[in-house]
Amino acid sequence: MGKNVQIAQAGIGQSFGTFGELLQGVLPDNDLDFLVSFPITRYSHVTFVPDPGRDSIEVIPSHKTKTRDLASKILSWYKLPTGGRITVNSMIPVGKGLASSSADLVACARAIDNCYNLGIREEDIQRFLAEIEPSDGVMYPGVTSFYHKAGQLRDFLGTLPHLTVVGIDEGGTIDTLSFNQRKKPFTLRDKLEYQRLLDEIVLAIHKKDYVRVGRISTRSAQLNQKLLVKRTLPKVLDICERIRALGVIVTHSGPCIGLLLSSRLPDYPYKLGKATKLLKEITGEVNIYHSWERCHDLKHFPVIQERNIK
Structure with a gap:
């Protein structure tokens, strides 16, 4: 291990999830x-x-086996005692493309770090996660462009404060590991468009150009229909146009779709109410999400309650 570690009674760690991808x-x-x-x-x-x-890890709930595997890897890497108990308490739905699994793993790494004062960096967590499953960059404090299959950061892009997603769930769950093994149906023309969109969104995020961010997110949702169809996308696109939302955002590997709004615009209350009403007519239930901002401490995020509207 190479240094003395300070053992706490327990360690705590937390991580945000994502509403799919822009x-x-x-x-x-x-x-x-x-x-x-x-x-x-x-x-x-x-x-x-x-x-x-003990010489093994107990994890609660017991089906969180990837979290247990990650804990064992980290403890072995730092030559620490490999026994303990992990308790996962997540407010992120599973199988919806909201990065629930990655968030569990990052929170686990931070809990062990907090317990032993190891000084684990984001790059270390990224490396550990790459040995477990594809991840989505939630170990970094904000928006990232990320090579999720390789588990590598491409670029840290900052934060997008004051954004709201009014979202719906088309139902069912999708296993991320199986989904990432699907053969992609994208043509060379599609891939060239993705390169252009990526270059554009990097600039848009740096400039906080939310109109352009929304437009690119909408186009990504449309392109993803080749891979994972959202049956409600035409209706959501129509609502987006009617209320002049910033754009549409989807969980590219999940069943969720939503409208992007900015809470800084003066017509936000009207658009929020209208989007909620119209989307509720599609599925009967609407979820409200808010973009994460840097002001929250990475290891001890406050629990911010989200609304579930039925």
């Missing part, structure tokens, strides 16, 4: 799969209690 696709160079994340104020909370008297 952009996701394949680049023409080497057919690299990439995404541009959209962090939201929904979190996974993990507690780690070390138990030197």
Whole structure:
């Protein structure tokens, strides 16, 4: 281990999830799969209690096996006692493309770091996660462009404050591991468009040009119909046009779709109410999400309650 570690009674860690991606696709160079994340104020909370008297990890709930595997990897890497108990408490729905699994893993790494004061960096967490499953950059404090299959950061893009997603769920769940093994149907023309959209959204995020961000997110949702059809997309696009929302955003590997709004615009209350009413007519239930902002501490995010409107 190479240094003395300070053992706490327990360690806690947290991570935000994402509402899918602003952009996701394949680049023409080497057919690299990439995404541009959209962090939201929904979190996974993990507690780690070390138990030197044991040689294995207990995880609660027991089906969170990837979280257990990650904990074992980290403890072994730092030559720490490999026994303990992990408790995962997440407010992120599973199988919806909201980065629930990645958030659990990042929160777990932070809980162990908090317990032993290891000084684990985002790059270290990224490396550990790459050995477990594709991830979406939630270990970094904001929006990223990320090579999710390779588990590598392309670029850290900052934050997108004051954005709201009014979202619906078309139903069902999708296993991310299986989804990422699908053969992509994108043509060279599609891949060249993805490259152009990626270049554009990087500039748009840096400039906080939310109109352009919304337009690119909408185009990504349309392109993704080749890979994972959202049956309600035509209706949501129509509502987007009617209320002049910034754009449409989807979980590219999940069943959720929503409208992007800016809470800084004077007509926000009207658009929020109108979007909620019209989307509710499609599925009967609407969820409100808010973009994550840098002001929250990375290891101890406050729990911000989201609304579930039926």
